[in-house]
Amino acid sequence: MFTTGFKFFFGIGVALVTAGALYGYTSGGNHMGPVSLGWKGGVGEHVGYGVLVGLGVTAMGIALTLIFFRDADPADQADYMGVDDIAPTMPVTGSHWPIVGAFGAGTMAVGLVLNTAVFITGVVIIGLVAVSWTMDAWADRATGDPVANRALRNRIMAPLEIPAAGAAVVAVGVLAVSRILLNVSKLGAVTVAGVVAVVILGIGVLAATGSLKFNRHIVSALGVLVAVAVLGGGVFAVIDGEREFHPHEVHGSESHDDSTDDSHDDEVDEDHADDDSGSDGDADADHTDGDTDSE
Amino acid sequence: MTATATGLPSAEVTRPRTVLVGTMFASGAAFMAFIGVVLVYVSSRAQAQAADIEWIADGTVELGPSGFVFATLILSIFTVQWAVQAINNDDRKNALVALLLSALFGAAVFNQLWFIMNDSGFSLSANNAEFMFFVVLGTFVAFMISAVGFVTLTFLRALIGQFGPRKADSVAAAAFYWNTVVAMYAIAWYVIFVTK
Numbered sequence: 001m002f003t004t005g006f007k008f009f010f011g012i013g014v015a016l017v018t019a020g021a022l023y024g025y026t027s028g029g030n031h032m033g034p035v036s037l038g039w040k041g042g043v044g045e046h047v048g049y050g051v052l053v054g055l056g057v058t059a060m061g062i063a064l065t066l067i068f069f070r071d072a073d074p075a076d077q078a079d080y081m082g083v084d085d086i087a088p089t090m091p092v093t094g095s096h097w098p099i100v101g102a103f104g105a106g107t108m109a110v111g112l113v114l115n116t117a118v119f120i121t122g123v124v125i126i127g128l129v130a131v132s133w134t135m136d137a138w139a140d141r142a143t144g145d146p147v148a149n150r151a152l153r154n155r156i157m158a159p160l161e162i163p164a165a166g167a168a169v170v171a172v173g174v175l176a177v178s179r180i181l182l183n184v185s186k187l188g189a190v191t192v193a194g195v196v197a198v199v200i201l202g203i204g205v206l207a208a209t210g211s212l213k214f215n216r217h218i219v220s221a222l223g224v225l226v227a228v229a230v231l232g233g234g235v236f237a238v239i240d241g242e243r244e245f246h247p248h249e250v251h252g253s254e255s256h257d258d259s260t261d262d263s264h265d266d267e268v269d270e271d272h273a274d275d276d277s278g279s280d281g282d283a284d285a286d287h288t289d290g291d292t293d294s295e
Numbered sequence: 296m297t298a299t300a301t302g303l304p305s306a307e308v309t310r311p312r313t314v315l316v317g318t319m320f321a322s323g324a325a326f327m328a329f330i331g332v333v334l335v336y337v338s339s340r341a342q343a344q345a346a347d348i349e350w351i352a353d354g355t356v357e358l359g360p361s362g363f364v365f366a367t368l369i370l371s372i373f374t375v376q377w378a379v380q381a382i383n384n385d386d387r388k389n390a391l392v393a394l395l396l397s398a399l400f401g402a403a404v405f406n407q408l409w410f411i412m413n414d415s416g417f418s419l420s421a422n423n424a425e426f427m428f429f430v431v432l433g434t435f436v437a438f439m440i441s442a443v444g445f446v447t448l449t450f451l452r453a454l455i456g457q458f459g460p461r462k463a464d465s466v467a468a469a470a471f472y473w474n475t476v477v478a479m480y481a482i483a484w485y486v487i488f489v490t491k
Contacts, residue, residue: 051331054334058323059323061323072313145303
């Protein structure tokens with residue numbers, strides 16, 4: 001009559017509600033408070049009492065639901081479906097979307113603190129995960145052949161995922177590296193950019209000449225490490241802020257040249273807004289130092 | 296692509312009620328999370344009262360609008376259960392209407408809660424009482440958003456014919472989660488608006 005699941009959860013529920021009432025009386029509850037949820041008297045310490053009673057009520061709710069569905073028992077399910085034997089639960093394909101989704105949620109949380117762009121990036125990641133994960137779940141049950149399911153899924157999603165992933169990698173990479181270069185010193189930025197360029201060129205040369213045999217797993221692991229380093233460095237650089245810029249002082253407006261001024265950043269112009277009051281606002285552009293060029 | 300057209304073996308029938316059982320545990324966890332937030336509210340209120348500090352001034356939080364929210368949610372319990380009953384009877388048309396109505400009731404709840412929050416004139420940074428008021432209602436709104444999302448997804452899946460008498464699990468699961476969220480509001484309504 002009563003299923004095992006019902007007995008288990010109902011027992012837990014009764015024990016927790018009883019514990020809640022006892023805790024209420026021993027922590028300052030009075031009259032009928034702890035047994036009437038505070039209706040007639042005090043319940044004692046609110047949080048502990050509430051957690052115990054809340055857990056007890058939840059356990060009882062689960063117990064009642066389980067007895068309605070007979071603990072999802074295979075024999076009962078077969079009867080429910082009108083078949084002799086119930087099919088075993090089909091294992092789903094391993095998925096990396098939960099991890100990516102968690103990263104998206106983390107990005108959203110960080111974005112709420114840092115800036116809107118990071119938050120929107122998190123929202124976009126969550127959206128992509130929702131679509132891709134849904135497609136995975138659908139493809140897992142499309143046919144009884146896992147290989148065909150995978151091919152079907154890739155046929156639909158690959159034309160969307162590969163360009164989107166490529167664009168995302170480029171965008172995030174550019175953004176993160178630019179923040180890193182703006183964070184380190186002027187000489188450091190040149191050094192970092194130079195070393196990275198030489199390493200990429202070197203690996204490319206070794207790969208092209210066949211001197212280096214790539215193991216797929218090692219390349220994947222290195223790729224993940226580089227991605228984490230670039231992304232982590234970028235986040236750290238955003239938090240730490242850009243390095244201090246020291247533009248040269250303006251000595252006059254005679255060296256002004258509009259054709260070369262547009263590439264200079266706003267902070268230089270703002271720094272000299274007062275100095276330029278008697279001349280063209282772009283006059284300082286020729287006097288910025290190498291820091292701005294390194295950007 | 297169908298198994299018949301390609302000659303591939305058809306997928307095995309999904310074992311019933313696994314989604315429902317999973318949703319049941321998730322709903323229990325969500326319910327306890329909400330209870331935790333409400334308990335922090337109750338505890339803060341008790342501390343304020345013990346220190347003879349006014350918690351929420353009379354007349355700032357009305358019972359009427361919050362009661363309309365509760366009434367709307369009670370109506371939604373009937374519509375969401377109507378969807379479960381309809382899909383079990385292979386009545387997809389009624390199931391779709393019921394799911395859509397439930398989602399619309401959810402939208403109405405957002406509208407009413409927005410009114411309540413504005414009408415109270417509370418500010419997040421004013422004092423602990425007003426801050427906790429927003430914390431509890433904000434947590435409820437977050438769970439309500441997830442419930443409306445669940446029902447909307449179920450509606451879309453029902454629209455493309457994924458459910459029937461032999462496969463009504465997800466509809467029942469959506470209804471279970473929806474009813475859990477309604478229970479959350481019942482607690483919040485009693486604690487915040489009735490007992491103040």
